[in-house]
Amino acid sequence: MKTYLDCIPCFFKQALEAARIAGADDVTQRQILNDVARVIPEFRLEASPPEMARTIYKVVREMTGVEDPYLEIKDQSNRLALEMYPRLTEKINKSTDPLFTAVELAIAGNIIDYGVKNSLNVDRELEKILANEQQKIQHEGARFFKYEEFKSELAQIDNILYLADNAGEIVFDRVLLEVIHQQYPKIEIYFAVKEKPAINDALEKDARDCGIGTVAQVISSGSDAPGTLLSLCSASFQKLFWNADMVISKGQGNYETLSGVNRPVFFLLLAKCPVIANHIGCRVGDVILSYQNKNVM
């Protein structure tokens, strides 16, 4: 996905938020915004938003000297999600279609980071998302929820590359992976996290803290971009990406960098911003399981 002009105000918003989270004083916050203003005119809109985001967070790191501004938020998100884990598995156990419920939960788990930053009642928000989604899927005939395709593909494959998004949220991914593992025990799962801090994206430590290792092999994308910019990923990751039987891409950042890539991908995301909702053709807040199933480049 290319960068839209509507992303530009948002880049400044993100820069300011990151600067504050990194503990920058007012003067440094202003310098960071000025630095972003200086690179904006040079930025190619053909690039995806996470390329610019990567530049922004680099500016924040350099100006503040804080290597991982979101460390505390990530830890909080992990803790909050782990506290919810027993309730999530209970929901799965009670479900008449555990895989369906697990997919929904994995996507809705995207709300965790927002909850931590905005003191949101995550439990309540989650229930709201799930209730809305059930209604929408019933009313709109699963236009943005390709569950049947997803299920039928799972029955035919030997391995999955799962591209993680945020810390905390990965506990919800774990629930989905556990259901997949239970139903298809022979499928090998690779769970890719970022190599270095990229906003609140999960790193290897987060995957460890959230118990992903019990159900998948945790690997690194080799990159610090908040998405999957293939050119910045390690050779081994790229090989896995092109050869995996199934790629599951989680969250907005991965969608922005991989929609349009020349291989089939299942995108699981909560459409949190109007630009992405518009690109997909859905509404903000929608729970999306889309299938990019043909060569689109």
Next chain:
Amino acid sequence: MKTYLDCIPCFFKQALEAARIAGADDVTQRQILNDVARVIPEFRLEASPPEMARTIYKVVREMTGVEDPYLEIKDQSNRLALEMYPRLTEKINKSTDPLFTAVELAIAGNIIDYGVKNSLNVDRELEKILANEQQKIQHEGARFFKYEEFKSELAQIDNILYLADNAGEIVFDRVLLEVIHQQYPKIEIYFAVKEKPAINDALEKDARDCGIGTVAQVISSGSDAPGTLLSLCSASFQKLFWNADMVISKGQGNYETLSGVNRPVFFLLLAKCPVIANHIGCRVGDVILSYQNKNVM
């Protein structure tokens, strides 16, 4: 009020919106955002946001060649508000305290421009604002609604300088001015509009179209800033500003430029943005009648 760092992302949002309203193509929209990015690092935060907004709209005018991008929106706003006028006066006639209701209506009328741009049901929105406000004034003891001070001042003065905000909204101002005129027929009212296009701010033509002339003398501030930047106003306006018995300042732009000025002012506004709400100490959406009643510089 100074400019906060949170205003910077918003400047880009405003620039993009104005560029689109002016009919700029994608390339010109990008150039406009780049031009704004180039002036941001030089902008002094000690200046009020409307100073920067003035620069932004100048860039939009120059890059698009459109002298008054909001002309159509202003005309639509005027028409919509004039259609509502009979219902507004009916509300006043039924009120047990017409002045109180007129003040509330004048402030709530600030929603008009937003309604026109976002196909909002203005009637419903207005009722919601008024209902919320009644509740809040009852619960919070009129913390941000200095009605008694306003009423007691009115009984002692000979003239008012009323600083208008948006087109359309001025029909709601007219309703307030009519009630003031009815209750205090000797008070002379000067209604100040902008000299040249400033976003969707009312100009002399709008005041004429909305029938302001029946109840007040329409004058120009002499400036094209979307607020009251005194240094840019005409000498005659400045003289009136400093010598008027009462100044009523309407809307956010006038608040941003005049809060802290060295004379008493009644500010009537709907707190539409979090920065202003924070500066006042109220919540977004609050209906504000505040009284800056001492020398604060």
